[in-house]
Amino acid sequence: MSSHTRTGANQAGTVVAIVADVLAVILGLWILMYLLDANRGNDLVQFVHHLADWLAGWSHDLFTFDEAWARVVAGYGLAAVVYLFIGHAIANRLHRR
Template sequence: MSPRHRNGSNQAATAVAVVADVVAAVLALWILMYLLDANRANDLVAFVQDAARWLAGWSHDLFTFDAAWLRVVAGYGLAALVYLFIGHAVAGRLRRY
């Protein structure tokens, strides 16, 4: 494999890993804001909530715990872990390619 092809694969792998990290960070930030009872009327809080809800649409309200905070932590936390796992697995495959 040529060094140029290998470098392109490494750059793509890095990009995929960074995107996965940013997505997980947004989800973790929403969990933290929720747990700290951040002011939802604030534009930044509303933006993070909307972004997290969109990113975790498939896992939002997946769990039916009685405590709302536990549903948020489990649902959004699961999404964050899945994005990290898949993103870094894809990045690892790209680096080996």
């Protein structure tokens, strides 16, 4: 394998890891904003909430805890962990090429 191919795979792995990290940060930021009762009328809060809803569309209503904060933490937190796990697994595989 040429060093150029290896460098390209390393760069691709780094990009995948960074994207996974950014997605997890967005989800974590929404969890934090929710727990701190951020102003839902604020444009930044709305933007982060919409992004988090889109990213965690498959998981945000997955759990049926009685407390709303527990549903938010579990649903959006699960999505963040899955993005981190899968993203970094792909990145590590690319780095080994």
